[in-house]
Amino acid sequence: MLRPWTHQLAVLHMQKRTEMFDTPSKRALVPFISVESTLSLIFTLGFDRCLFEITDAIAEAFTRWNDFETIPRVASHSSMGVIELMPTTDGTDYSFKYVNGHPINASRGLQTVAAFGVLASVETGYPKLIAEMTLLTAMRTAAMSALATRTLARKDSHIAAIIGNGAQSEFQIRALATVCGIKKFQLYDIDTNATRRCIKNLSNHKLCLTACSSTEEAVLGADVITTCTADKAYQTILTDNLIGKGVHVNAIGGDCPGKTELHRDVLLRSDIFVEYAPQTRLEGEIQQLDEDFPVTEIWQVLTGSADGRKSPGQITVFDGVGFAIEDFAALRWLEQNLGNKSQAQNLDLIADPNESKDLYGMICRFMSRAKNIEPI
């Protein structure tokens, strides 16, 4: 006869865990990297080093692009936003990220983009790591822009415009500063408080940060222009007349169907670089163009199989939407930096009976032991 759960039992239960329970093997316990663990890791390594290493991790993964399974992310859209799963594998490790995009969340005191992810072993199918990825996504997104800028912008670029000064802006600036050596930033946002906060947050980093009163002012003299606005709509943040010769544009904010930032004419004058064309054609700026409009995947530039910038006067656009391989690289980086995993908490995630085919027996043993130690 089964009896109701009692507090006393719960206490005994915790004490006698190993007796009551099939002993979980190491593989049954999955390390969890919390928000706090990620913050601790950033503190330990330093933010610049994190951004640098993640940039290199993405570059490394991109240079072996053909090792990876690539599919467009699996999106579930609602009137409120989108929830996406982004899986990939290189045949050895498998990763996926869960990420939402809810522009309305900011007005509710929630994150527009929140995420977590998993790294798993292809050989066993068992997860190896579960991690917060709100912070990690912000870092890898900035690292990706920095990688695109390092690869495509003029080498003498030294001024960047940042249009949209929301949650992603400081990450973009820190990454452009540390990876590309850019120290002058011209900022604009329709919300002046956002710009003020961004400048305040970055006040200790020997950067020259200027608040501008319009996009026109912000892009004046800029070698690199990054747009990272959050509105889920067709916007025209950059019109054709704003883009001068030789500029590199990171168009980051247009990242789902119906959400763009650049005027079509800007795209038609530019050479366009993307992460993964089938996904970007659905979600990026190029959703405004014909399906067969030529674009170059950045991994092709990194491996030397396609040209990047060919002349100082050329306009290059990185139409960034975020791709699973970047998350894979970020999770692998995280795993490598955990060392003895002391910063992780072990989750009892995988049922692990003492005999592998005896899953039901695990329930039997738990039940009979729980009954035996139950107080009268």
Place this chain on the structure above:
Amino acid sequence: MLRPWTHQLAVLHMQKRTEMFDTPSKRALVPFISVESTLSLIFTLGFDRCLFEITDAIAEAFTRWNDFETIPRVASHSSMGVIELMPTTDGTDYSFKYVNGHPINASRGLQTVAAFGVLASVETGYPKLIAEMTLLTAMRTAAMSALATRTLARKDSHIAAIIGNGAQSEFQIRALATVCGIKKFQLYDIDTNATRRCIKNLSNHKLCLTACSSTEEAVLGADVITTCTADKAYQTILTDNLIGKGVHVNAIGGDCPGKTELHRDVLLRSDIFVEYAPQTRLEGEIQQLDEDFPVTEIWQVLTGSADGRKSPGQITVFDGVGFAIEDFAALRWLEQNLGNKSQAQNLDLIADPNESKDLYGMICRFMSRAKNIEPI
């Protein structure tokens, strides 16, 4: 200047968490239902009640099928096995399950099928629950067979054959017993130890369990036949001559491309019922048939929009592969049974700065406080 992480800092850090850290809101903490929590819940409610309630939860979800977004699962195949993501949403909640299928795992002391899942809010995009799903999948798979049997088998069915006595077999038997009132089971497995273990595990449940020496012997006189073998290959567990009039078959083990259990001729003589045809045509027994071979989705029978069994002599086959809506129903059931969530552990999963757009500021505050409390 950033200094290396020290143990002392770690201790202080834990003590001063609320000071050092932006206080996480309730939504930033996601309840985690571990393997042990699931075992505790089974102990509290009783296994029969769990199976009964999950069966009803699946039936409830299936009767409002058109509320759901349905896509085939997203599978990544390797020579070792498969890793799958199974998302769905009813517009209010969103769920996905991560699940592997590695037949080779049993020989390594690991689970062939291990799983975990997430329930999230469509409105905010935030996860509401992370749960182990190895046990929960075993329960919902058995509950689904029981639902199919309750819906399609002859009402006077009282003997069931269970072909394949691996990890899923006891779950199938308990669910058929509690949901369909079947008390006589005839068991066969090529591995006699598996059959022996299954019978031993179920010895306390007033069931009549007979070990058979062949499939022929096991199916003799059976009203319901469940095949739940694990080999990843085209197998012929049931040949045409073994299937008599009026039988209901649950074909559970054939659940991915290249993995089937029934001879094609059995299917051609039967009325075939599936969970979600586009997925089953890829993964189920019907991958052996033409793409347009008529099948009925079980939700249609449950809502009265299609016929189930029409005559006592008819052969009905439930070609079960497992579908995301079953996991959704199981996760919703789990959420409802957690009550005050005292059986759950809260994970610090979602970065939650005090001001929602100030994600970077969260890092700044953590860094400056961590430096301040660092010992000299």
